[in-house]
Amino acid sequence: MLVALGEAVGRRAGDIGALLLSARRALIAGSRLRVDLTETLRQTDRLFVDALPLFTVASVAVGGVVAMQGLNYVARYSASEVFGWAAAMSAYRDVGPLLLGCGLAARVGARTTAELAVMAARDRLDAVRALGIDPEPAVVWPRLVATVACSVLFWAPACTLVLAVAFVVASLVGDQRLATSVWSVASYVHASTLLQGLVRMVLFGVVVGLASCHAGVAVATSEDRSAGAIGRAVYAGAVLSLAGVVMTNAVLSLLGGTG
Numbered sequence: 001m002l003v004a005l006g007e008a009v010g011r012r013a014g015d016i017g018a019l020l021l022s023a024r025r026a027l028i029a030g031s032r033l034r035v036d037l038t039e040t041l042r043q044t045d046r047l048f049v050d051a052l053p054l055f056t057v058a059s060v061a062v063g064g065v066v067a068m069q070g071l072n073y074v075a076r077y078s079a080s081e082v083f084g085w086a087a088a089m090s091a092y093r094d095v096g097p098l099l100l101g102c103g104l105a106a107r108v109g110a111r112t113t114a115e116l117a118v119m120a121a122r123d124r125l126d127a128v129r130a131l132g133i134d135p136e137p138a139v140v141w142p143r144l145v146a147t148v149a150c151s152v153l154f155w156a157p158a159c160t161l162v163l164a165v166a167f168v169v170a171s172l173v174g175d176q177r178l179a180t181s182v183w184s185v186a187s188y189v190h191a192s193t194l195l196q197g198l199v200r201m202v203l204f205g206v207v208v209g210l211a212s213c214h215a216g217v218a219v220a221t222s223e224d225r226s227a228g229a230i231g232r233a234v235y236a237g238a239v240l241s242l243a244g245v246v247m248t249n250a251v252l253s254l255l256g257g258t259g
Contacts, residue, residue, distance in 0.1 A: 002165045035202035043146035048153055051107045059158045062099050062164025066090050083176050084184030087166045087215045093197035096159035098249050101204030105241035108150055109212035112143045113237035116216025144209035151205025202250055206221040207244035
């Protein structure tokens with residue numbers, strides 16, 4: 001049991017070290033403008049359109065949950081004036097970014113991992129290298145930047161949809177007036193709240209991008225390049241992305257992000 005535990009800890013430490021090295025190389029490549037801009041824009045458009053239906057449905061569902069939870073506190077404490085403020089905090093800073101981060105890992109991150117794993121298993125990355133082109137700035141880093149860009153692009157519309165659905169459901173199901181909810185947001189929500197949510201979303205995008213790219217490229221160094229290896233890489237990338245999002249959210253909360 002101790003040997004198995006040690007091997008698991010060693011593998012996770014290796015993954016963390018590889019992620020840190022990937023982050024360093026990506027930062028250097030970005031500072032030197034060595035990322036293919038055309039490929040980055042193409043990947044951003046493709047990933048954004050592909051994940052749009054998922055985020056739309058998820059935002060509507062979460063908006064209903066936020067409304068029902070808020071109505072419970074409104075009925076218990078007669079706090080209808082702060083319902084809009086609490087809903088906006090959940091939508092833009094707490095629940096909304098966490099939802100988007102998990103969705104980003106499940107949809108965008110898994111797809112990125114699968115694509116890179118297939119390219120690595122079929123020696124396409126080696127073929128790009130044989131042509132004298134570095135595959136990281138030409139193939140890998142555009143997908144990383146596209147993941148971060150998708151996190152930023154999804155944040156405002158998805159969180160706004162969560163808030164709008166919460167307001168509508170609260171006005172239809174409970175006694176919460178829509179005008180009161182809007183007034184509460186305008187009176188109590190500050191720009192710093194929105195900024196904290198955006199920063200949190202960017203960090204989630206970075207974590208998902210690094211984890212998914214690392215899991216996909218790691219297939220190139222593996223002796224097993226079968227379909228099973230690709231499936232395991234996708235699974236590992238999804239787990240690593242989700243764990244990174246949850247851990248990042250916990251650290252930000254401990255640092256006062258939800259205070």
